[in-house]
Amino acid sequence: PADQCKSGVRKMWVISVLYVSVATLSGIHAAHHQRRDPCRDVICPPGHECTVSEHNLGQCSCTAKCGFGLSLLCGTNNVTYDNECFMYRESCLTGNFIELSHRGPCTQYDVASKIRNRPVVCFQRERDFLREHLVHIIKYEMSKTHKIKNYKRLVKLRFNICDNDGNDQITSQEFLECFRDEVTQPVRTDENGDLVLTLCLDAILNAGDRNLDMELNLGEFRHLMRPDFKTVVERCSLEGKYYDDGAETSDRCSFCVCASGNWVCTKELSCSLDDKAGNNNLEKVKDKEDTDDNQSEEDDIWSKEKNGEEYDDYF
Numbered sequence: 001p002a003d004q005c006k007s008g009v010r011k012m013w014v015i016s017v018l019y020v021s022v023a024t025l026s027g028i029h030a031a032h033h034q035r036r037d038p039c040r041d042v043i044c045p046p047g048h049e050c051t052v053s054e055h056n057l058g059q060c061s062c063t064a065k066c067g068f069g070l071s072l073l074c075g076t077n078n079v080t081y082d083n084e085c086f087m088y089r090e091s092c093l094t095g096n097f098i099e100l101s102h103r104g105p106c107t108q109y110d111v112a113s114k115i116r117n118r119p120v121v122c123f124q125r126e127r128d129f130l131r132e133h134l135v136h137i138i139k140y141e142m143s144k145t146h147k148i149k150n151y152k153r154l155v156k157l158r159f160n161i162c163d164n165d166g167n168d169q170i171t172s173q174e175f176l177e178c179f180r181d182e183v184t185q186p187v188r189t190d191e192n193g194d195l196v197l198t199l200c201l202d203a204i205l206n207a208g209d210r211n212l213d214m215e216l217n218l219g220e221f222r223h224l225m226r227p228d229f230k231t232v233v234e235r236c237s238l239e240g241k242y243y244d245d246g247a248e249t250s251d252r253c254s255f256c257v258c259a260s261g262n263w264v265c266t267k268e269l270s271c272s273l274d275d276k277a278g279n280n281n282l283e284k285v286k287d288k289e290d291t292d293d294n295q296s297e298e299d300d301i302w303s304k305e306k307n308g309e310e311y312d313d314y315f
Contacts, residue, residue: 041140043132045185046125047088060185062092074106075099076118097190099123100246119266121259122199124245126187127207128231130200133185135227141182152222159221169215175205203260207231234261 039050042058051061066085073087074080075098081087084100091098142154162170162178170178179201188196208216208224216224223229235242236258238249247258256265 041136043129043136043185045088045129045187046084047090047092063089071103072105073103074101076101078106080105092189095189097188097192101248118255119257119264120192120195120199121257121264122187122196122203124203124231124234124260126196127200127203127260129185130183130187130197131204131207131224131229131231133183134179134204135225137179137182138225139227151227155222155225156218158225159218162221169217170205170221171215172202172205175216176201206260236261236263238263 037058038052038056039058042050042060044050044060047063048060049063050058053059063085066083066089069083071083072080073084075087075090077096077098078101079087079090079098081090087098087100138154138158139151142158143149146154146157148154148157158178159170162174164174164177176198180197183197186193186197187200204224205214205216208220208229210220210223233245235244236247237243243249243258245258245260249256249263254265254267256263258264
């Protein structure tokens with residue numbers, strides 16, 4: 001009986017220890033989930049910051065406060081800002097797209113360029129932000145939907161989903177259709193948002209297209225969707241000089257912006273009108289010249305007839 005009693009005590013002790021261990025592990029697991037930062041996996045564009053919602057979820061909101069570091073710059077809205085934080089914060093708060101025009105305060109030249117017909121482009125910063133968002137879609141959203149944790153398998157699955165015709169190549173149109181409707185963090189919130197999204201998706205494909213065939217094979221797609229993928233910083237060349245992304249140049253009839261290594265230009269409407277007016281003026285001048293020539297010929301003939309000279313060419 002004494003042995004049975006000791007055995008019973010040992011069993012109770014083991015069960016108590018196991019219960020305490022399980023309870024402790026459950027408490028640690030619960031505490032871990034409570035301590036997990038809801039903003040850890042949220043990527044926000046410039047001018048935004050991650051805030052925690054009432055449901056303990058991370059979400060992007062306009063930046064609440066900017067630092068006071070002074071680095072004057074001119075925005076594309078012809079307003080001088082203390083630093084980039086203030087510029088992008090105003091863009092977020094107003095819903096108007098504001099980009100860096102140039103470093104330093106705005107000048108009178110900026111007033112004139114403000115009214116110009118600006119081309120719609122995707123800047124490298126926007127392209128890279130969107131690519132990181134696509135990685136987030138694959139890594140977290142698809143993981144929840146398909147219950148797959150292995151990222152390489154998720155990338156392969158996404159490639160197969162995008163490859164509509166099953167030829168082991170993703171065209172620019174397939175790439176656009178595959179991601180466009182799943183983007184939850186807009187590149188821009190202005191009236192050109194949809195067009196900029198299309199341009200940025202195309203720029204992402206070009207960044208990963210290593211054999212320059214305007215398509216992505218599985219190897220290129222995997223490389224492009226690596227979380228640590230680094231895009232090449234491209235610059236625009238003009239007359240032997242190189243300009244950073246977002247740089248602008250113009251002349252009387254065109255306005256150009258450097259975007260992802262290429263100059264994108266628009267022609268001024270006023271120049272088109274001037275050209276049309278110029279052509280009309282040239283036609284009027286030509287008509288006047290023809291009229292003057294005809295009049296001179298008639299006067300010459302009349303003069304020669306008066307002098308008794310005959311010209312068979314005219315009769």
